[in-house]
Amino acid sequence: MSTLDHTQASELFSAYWDEELSSEQTAVLEEHLGSCLSCRQEYQEFEQMLGAAATLPQELAPPNFVAGAVKRVHRRSRGRFFRVRRLGERIPYELFSLLMLGLILAVYLMLQLNQPGRLNLP
Numbered sequence: 343m344s345t346l347d348h349t350q351a352s353e354l355f356s357a358y359w360d361e362e363l364s365s366e367q368t369a370v371l372e373e374h375l376g377s378c379l380s381c382r383q384e385y386q387e388f389e390q391m392l393g394a395a396a397t398l399p400q401e402l403a404p405p406n407f408v409a410g411a412v413k414r415v416h417r418r419s420r421g422r423f424f425r426v427r428r429l430g431e432r433i434p435y436e437l438f439s440l441l442m443l444g445l446i447l448a449v450y451l452m453l454q455l456n457q458p459g460r461l462n463l464p
């Protein structure tokens with residue numbers, strides 16, 4: 343491995359960050375980063391992302407963190423994920439299924455009562 347293309351270089355970012363590359367791989371990657379602006383920018387973004395994740399104190403997530411994340415994903419996915427259902431959309435289905443159950447029970451009871459043969463015991 344003496345030269346890298348962009349894909350190979352970006353595949354090494356993670357191991358490079360973790361300092362898991364051999365000295366030869368490190369030298370080759372650093373050479374590519376030195377000569378390739380787009381990979382250098384990509385690695386800087388990668389580094390910032392990992393650096394930000396590493397310094398993020400987990401216990402300091404604000405109470406509305408999950409709601410905020412859900413809202414952001416919803417907005418960025420243009421409503422594809424976490425579609426917010428209003429109460430009015432949800433309850434009628436639950437009411438409807440309850441009504442259907444009640445209706446089925448009523449029909450069942452009516453059928454039972456309308457069969458006099460069963461009630462006329464010998």
Ligand SMILES: [Zn+2]
Pocket residue numbers: 347348351374378380381382
């Ligand atoms: Zn490159």
